[in-house]
Amino acid sequence: MLFWACTLLLLAGVAAFAAGARPVAVWLWVSATLLGLLYSTVTLADAVRHRRPSVDVIAWLALVGALAVDETFAGAVIAVMLASGVLLENRAAARARRELSLLAARAPRVARRVTAQGMVEVAVGEVVAGDTLLVGSGEIVPVDGRLLGPAVLDESALTGEARPVERRTGEDVRSGVVNAGSPVQMRATATAGESTYAGLVRLVEDARADNAPFVRVADRFAVAFVPLTLAIAGVAWLIAGDPVRAVAVLVVATPCPLLLAAPIAIMSGLSRAARVSVVVKGGSALERLAAGRALLFDKTGTLTRGRPTLADIITTGSTDPTELLRLAASLDQSSAHVLASAIVSAAAARDLPLSMPTQVVERHGYGIEGVVDGHRVRLGKAAWIVDGPATPWVRHARRRAAMDGSLTVFASVNDVPAGVLLLEDPLRPEAPRMMRALRAAGIDRMVLLTGDRADVAEMVGRIVGVDAVHAERDPAGKLAVVRAEQKQRPTIMVGDGINDAPALAAADVGVALAARGVTASAEAADVVLTTDRVDALADAIIIARRARRIAVQAVVVGMGLSLVAMVAAAAGLLPPAVGALVQEAIDLAAIALALRALLPTRTPTVVLPSEDVATARRLYAQHQSVRPIVEEVRTVADALIPAGDLGAVRTLQDRLETDLLEHERADEAELLPIVARALGGPETVGAISRTHAEIEHQITRLRYLLDQIGDGSDPEDIVELRGLLYGLYAILRLHNAQEEETAFSLMPAMAPQ
Structure with missing residues (x-):
């Protein structure tokens, strides 16, 4: 006026x-x-x-x-x-x-609770953890929960990503996202006050x-x-x-x-940062973010995904690995445990038909048991599954888990030990590229802080390229490292757990990941990433x-x-x-x-044309479908014995030549040109292309060796065959990591779950 x-x-x-x-x-x-x-x-x-x-x-x-x-x-x-x-x-x-x-303007007000008497509409504040809710097409998810069926969600209000995202049965879903597909049921895992949107409202008030x-x-x-x-x-x-x-x-x-x-x-x-899904709590925090020179990272949930995924299945030989996964996932549908969600998601990714369990009993501190398709299935700790001293396969499973930093879920079927499911917290594929982008943006020093074992922390540190690793640190230990780094240069601390809150509050700038809900770390932080991609931090620092x-x-x-x-x-x-x-x-x-x-500025985040994203989605679905074949290479190699039947190897060879090689050739023809255009030239995909050629070469060698061995095999043949399989397994694992870091991490909706 x-x-x-x-x-x-x-x-x-x-x-x-x-x-x-x-x-x-x-x-x-x-x-x-x-x-x-x-x-x-x-x-x-x-x-x-x-x-x-x-x-x-x-x-x-x-x-x-x-x-x-x-x-x-x-x-x-x-x-x-x-x-x-x-x-x-x-x-x-x-x-x-x-x-x-913008995040707080669309806060949900009501929820539809499914009860034995039918559906009842209630105020969102009346929802409690464990309630079964129905979310109709176009409706906002009222509270954080776990999907009871597949869903197509519009998560743009939280992540800024405009494309709908497909979520599988058993995956977690956050309040505030929109159901862009058919009506879906979910089980609430938090009240409205503890859910993502309530926390974001508090963050906005602080910002x-x-x-x-x-x-x-x-x-x-x-x-x-x-x-x-x-x-x-x-x-x-x-x-x-x-x-x-x-x-x-x-x-x-x-x-x-x-x-x-x-x-x-x-x-x-501040406005530009909000557009890339980064809430900066005021101009002071923005300026301190610009001045930061040392970056300290927590490992779990920051450089890794923060939620377990199925890495491998080791069986005793009495049960097929795929069938064991199906039985375990069917039982785990009734559990709210975080490992249960990972097992159900793995089965859904393999399109396994799950059955509803009966007589389910969950024993706190031990595991869960119930009946699936007439079989009594039990999942949990080794001491609850295996009686007496550890057998060789148990020792083998524990050794594998210790080397890889994995978690173990032992399984029995009809009271007979059947195998163990290995779960790991995978490295975020975009993490190494984000580290390079941060150094290009002017960050001088990178430090990894974690409470995890030193060997696991050192492995992650080598992969992402940090300058120092501090492992086995409790909250007080993390705080001490932050104080020491502050004496040398302005510090930025990145974390997502309650144990990170003291370090986040003490650093010159605390950055929290709140993509899966706003926790104490987000309340203590100066900057909050509302998308589940840590490379948004590089964008925020540049802005x-x-x-x-x-x-x-x-x-x-x-x-x-x-x-x-x-x-x-x-x-x-x-x-x-x-x-x-x-x-x-x-x-x-x-x-x-x-x-x-x-005005928009050039940031490390790459925006691809919609037709390229559609192609990448199709290839990523294939990428996920051939993952079990990669793990099967190692399983088959482990099971080889002199004068044994080579039928499993020949079956694996057929799958490698059809499913896996067909996918790798499609990647070479369609995916690599997309990545080359996005990253600035064909030299950016040279390493992946060379790995494609090596994979095909090793599979051809495997076919030649099998043809030479014929129906019989002696110990030397088995040694050579096992060495070839292990070598192929290592190449495939490295290649998958290359593709996820260089190619699929460019697309937010495609990042591996």
Whole structure:
């Protein structure tokens, strides 16, 4: 209202002056000046009441001076300049708040609970963990839960990814996402207050733009600018003996580039960060993020996925691995345990038909048992499954788990030990690429912090490329490492668990992953990633540094031009009316420079065309379907014995030549050109292409060896055959990691689950 009132009065005065009605024009310009004077008087009084220094005194003196020396047009221009600055500042702040508040604006209000008597609509606050809920097409998921059937979800409100995502039975789902497919049932795992959306609302409330350190420095510099301005105006008055010159100096001296450009640039940075699914809790956090030089990572949930996935199945030989997985997943449908979700998801990924279990009993601290298709199935600890001393296959399974850092779920069928399911927390495929992007963005030192075993931590550290590894650290130990790093350089700590909260709070900037729900770590952090992709952190750091750089540029250019204009006004080269127009142009130029922070910038995140994404999705589905074949290579090699039947090897060979090689050739023909275009040239996929050739070569060698062995085999044949299979297994594992890091990690919806 202030802006439009002053602008209309100024323009009406110009029209009246052009029409020859000078008294009317003067009256209109005086009215605009008085409006500006009233506003600046109120702001000055508020600053005095709160004992806060303010440079509005310059604008106030310029307005009073313009009236005193009858420069009413200049006064009206100053009023418009003052009002436009306030308008632009509030618009920028409102835009930043709007971006940050978008997550909370769609909070669900009701839920549909499925009961024995039918479906009942209840307030979302009445939902408790364990409730079965129905989410219709187009409805918002009301609370965090676990899917009881496959679903197609629109997760853009949380992740920024506009494409629908397919989720399997047993996968976790977060409140706030939209069901973009058919109606689906889910089991609630949290109340509304503990769910993702409630936490995000709290985060948004904490993320209101506060004054960043640079903005506060700009404010202090602007205050120091006041006596300089008064001194120049006084000298000009004394030398020329003309108060008009002093007014001219005051008119061009309003430090709007300092007062507006810096906060606008910082708030624009907040807005851009929100667009890439990063909530930054205010301008101060954004600036500290830009200044960070050392990055400390927790391992679990940050560099790894934070949730287990099935890695392998070792059987005693009495049960087929696929059938054992089907029985285990069928039983685990009734369990809320985190390992149960991983087993059910693995079975769903293999399209195994699951049966509903009966007589289910879950024994706390031991495991779960029940009847599946007439078989009594038991899952849990080895001591509950295997009686007596550990047998060779148990020792083998434990050794495998220890070497790989895996978890074990032992299984028995009809009270006979049947095998063990190995589960691992896989490395995020985008993590190594993110580390390279962070170093390119100016991060000097990378440190891995974890409570996990030293050998597992060292392995992860080597893969992602950190400078130091601190393993087996409790929360106090993590805090000590953060304190030590802070003595050397500004630190950024990244974590996602409750045990990370002290370190996150102590670091110069704490960054939490809240993609699977807002925890104590997110409450303690300064920056929160609402997408389940840690490479968004590299985007956020680049955005923060760009926003700060633009703020400095806008201030330097704007204040430099203002000083030049002040000298010109003191020398009599700029009368007040012209000076007001010049200052308005300077202010607009500085603000325009600051608003560049809203523009998109080049970040490590790659955006692919929709047709490329469709192709990648199809190839990723194939990639997932051949994963069991890769693990089968090792299983078959383990089972080889002299003079034994080679039927399992020949069956494996047929699957390798048909399913696996067909997929690798499709990747070579279709996926690698997509990646080359996205990453900047064919040299970026040279290593993957070479691995494709080596895989085909090793499979051809396996066929030749099997043909040479024929129906019989001696110990030397078995040694050679086993060595070839183990070598092929290692190549396939490395190749899968290459493809996931270089290719599939480019697409958020394609990242391995």
